[in-house]
Amino acid sequence: MISQKFIVIPYKKSRGGMTPGEIRQASNAVTAERIATAMADRHPGVAAYSVMVDTETGDMTSPTLIVSFGEIPPLED
Numbered sequence: 001m002i003s004q005k006f007i008v009i010p011y012k013k014s015r016g017g018m019t020p021g022e023i024r025q026a027s028n029a030v031t032a033e034r035i036a037t038a039m040a041d042r043h044p045g046v047a048a049y050s051v052m053v054d055t056e057t058g059d060m061t062s063p064t065l066i067v068s069f070g071e072i073p074p075l076e077d
Contacts, residue, residue: 001054005051006032006049007048010043010046011070018045018072032050033048046072047067047072048067049063049066
């Protein structure tokens, strides 16, 4: 079964560029944007995404950027 989820990813600088931190889930797009906004001052980059998740495998696909702050890496599927 495929379901839509909302996630927020803080990024930190590393030797190879930007590295994702711990993913936070949100209940909807508005909440994801609020979480990302609150985290923006504490991280060099933060992004909120809508993703499709296969509930059986946990695979995430079709990321759609909701909002971003600072430096984030290119969006990859």
